Amino acid sequence: TQLLEQSPQFLSIQEGENLTVYCNSSSVFSSLQWYRQEPGEGPVLLVTVVTGGEVKKLKRLTFQFGDARKDSSLHITAAQTGDTGLYLCAGGRPGNTPLVFGKGTRLSVIA
Amino acid sequence: GAGVSQSPSNKVTEKGKDVELRCDPISGHTALYWYRQSLGQGLEFLIYFQGNSAPDKSGLPSDRFSAERTGGSVSTLTIQRTQQEDSAVYLCASSLAGDRVIDTQYFGPGTRLTVL
Known part of the structure; x- marks a missing residue:
C-alpha cells in the first residue's frame, strides 16, 4: 500500500505553461516536504x-x-526548461519515524 | 562547502557477491540516513543513525543488509550475497539534527548498483 500517491506520474508541457502536481493520502501527516531530483x-x-x-x-x-x-x-507558473526533473513529496509522521516518500511526478518542460 | 559524498558512483557486481557502499555526510551533521530508489519507485527508507543512539534498522529488507557508522561520521552500507532485485540507486542523506519530521535532509548523488 502506497501511503502517498502522486499524480500525474508523468507530465510533459511547453515552456510558459502552468501546471499542478498532487500528493494525496488517506493518512494525516505532521509535515509535508517537496523535493526535486x-x-x-x-x-x-x-x-x-x-x-x-x-x-x-x-x-x-x-x-x-x-x-x-x-x-x-x-x-508551477510559467514553467521553464530548468524546472524539468522528478518531483517527490515526503510525509513526516509523529514519533520521529521515517519519512514516507511518494513515487514522484516526472516533469519535462519543452522549449 | 562540501556536501554529502558517496562512493563508488557506480558498482556492477555478480549475483552472490558482497558489496560495500560508502557515505561521507556533511561535517557536523548528527543524523545519517540510507535510502534505496528503484526504477519507478519512490525512496525506500533503509536505516537511520542519530548521534550515539541505537540505529533505526526498521527499513532493512533482509538480514543480508547491514550498515555501520563509525565515529559518528562515515557510514558503510553492506549488502551480502547480492541478488538481482538489489539493483537500485542507494542514496545517503544527512541532517544537522535528528528530527525526521521537519529537518532538511541533504542527499548525496547516490551509488547505482547493478547486480548481474
Whole structure:
C-alpha cells in the first residue's frame, strides 16, 4: 500500500505553461516536504509545510498543504526548461519515524 | 562547502557477491540516513543513525543488509550475497539534527548498483 500517491506520474508541457502536481493520502501527516531530483543527483529539498492550509511560495512555485494535512499540491507558473526533473513529496509522521516518500511526478518542460 | 559524498558512483557486481557502499555526510551533521530508489519507485527508507543512539534498522529488507557508522561520521552500507532485485540507486542523506519530521535532509548523488 502506497501511503502517498502522486499524480500525474508523468507530465510533459511547453515552456510558459502552468501546471499542478498532487500528493494525496488517506493518512494525516505532521509535515509535508517537496523535493526535486535531477538525473544522477540526489533529491534537493524545495519546501517543508507543517500547518494545515499553509501556502508557501518559492519564486514561481506555490506549495499548499491541505487543511486536513492529508494532501498537498505544487503549482508551477510559467514553467521553464530548468524546472524539468522528478518531483517527490515526503510525509513526516509523529514519533520521529521515517519519512514516507511518494513515487514522484516526472516533469519535462519543452522549449 | 562540501556536501554529502558517496562512493563508488557506480558498482556492477555478480549475483552472490558482497558489496560495500560508502557515505561521507556533511561535517557536523548528527543524523545519517540510507535510502534505496528503484526504477519507478519512490525512496525506500533503509536505516537511520542519530548521534550515539541505537540505529533505526526498521527499513532493512533482509538480514543480508547491514550498515555501520563509525565515529559518528562515515557510514558503510553492506549488502551480502547480492541478488538481482538489489539493483537500485542507494542514496545517503544527512541532517544537522535528528528530527525526521521537519529537518532538511541533504542527499548525496547516490551509488547505482547493478547486480548481474
